[in-house]
Ligand SMILES: [Ca+2]
């Protein structure tokens with residue numbers, strides 16, 4: 001209760017400052033609603049602090065310092081007052097549905113915190129794609145309201161369900177939606193499924209889906225770090241630095257996108273085999289820069305069969321690079337897939 005009181009006082013002080021500032025602006029009408037503010041992790045607290053000893057300790061607020069949180073604006077909200085808007089609608093089966101107006105008042109112990117994280121990061125991911133031109137110059141990639149559900153399931157089991165096109169976040173170990181990279185990974189599946197309905201119906205297509213989720217998580221996080229000026233004290237290639245504290249050795253990563261696996265290292269498990277593909281995506285990025293690489297990578301995915309092989313998907317990506325940016329870009333893309341020894345490329 002003390003904690004709640006102190007948060008309430010902080011929020012009240014912030015409102016006073018905001019009101020005072022608004023009063024100085026001649027164009028600010030008294031009735032104009034201020035954009036909702038939210039308290040979120042700067043991708044995740046391990047990545048932003050570099051502290052690999054942070055641990056879940058049953059969702060204890062005290063285990064993550066206040067400096068791991070940032071206050072940001074919640075964009076694209078609708079007028080309902082709930083966490084729903086142009087690109088995402090959050091529903092919760094755990095505790096109270098968060099109100100957008102309260103979004104700056106929660107910490108990781110509150111169920112509402114994960115709801116706020118889910119809204120902010122799904123919106124951020126779609127805004128990133130929009131910024132690449134998807135939805136204007138290029139075809140939209142899941143440019144619609146993404147339903148997200150948070151539930152109480154004990155297992156570490158966030159997933160995207162293509163039947164309902166809904167993302168669900170669970171609460172195993174570190175609550176899954178406390179790590180932006182877990183949120184955006186799942187959103188990557190939603191993007192793929194919107195681009196090619198039913199995508200991932202062969203083992204290699206499934207691996208590409210996992211790889212893209214990991215890669216998109218890194219890209220959206222890296223973009224946010226630059227955009228908001230946040231600290232970044234972990235390897236760029238490490239995915240899920242915080243969610244994985246309970247099940248990996250330090251430095252904690254759920255997976256990495258800079259591994260050395262090649263096509264011969266396939267083991268028939270989509271997450272493991274995804275590390276072959278995600279390394280190729282990471283190499284393309286490092287050769288062409290994030291923006292060019294991501295425009296090619298996402299645009300190519302429209303042309304993947306739902307049950308594609310690595311070979312077909314790689315050739316489609318090379319052809320997309322050729323069409324969009326010419327031979328030099330196509331060569332860089334081809335080199336990245338050849339380095340993974342994908343046959344026929
Ligand atoms: Ca939590």
Ligand SMILES: [Ca+2]
Nearest residue numbers: 172173174176
């Ligand atoms: Ca978890």
Ligand SMILES: [Ca+2]
Nearest residue numbers: 047238239240
């Ligand atoms: Ca990371």
Ligand SMILES: [Zn+2]
Nearest residue numbers: 185189210213
């Ligand atoms: Zn996945």
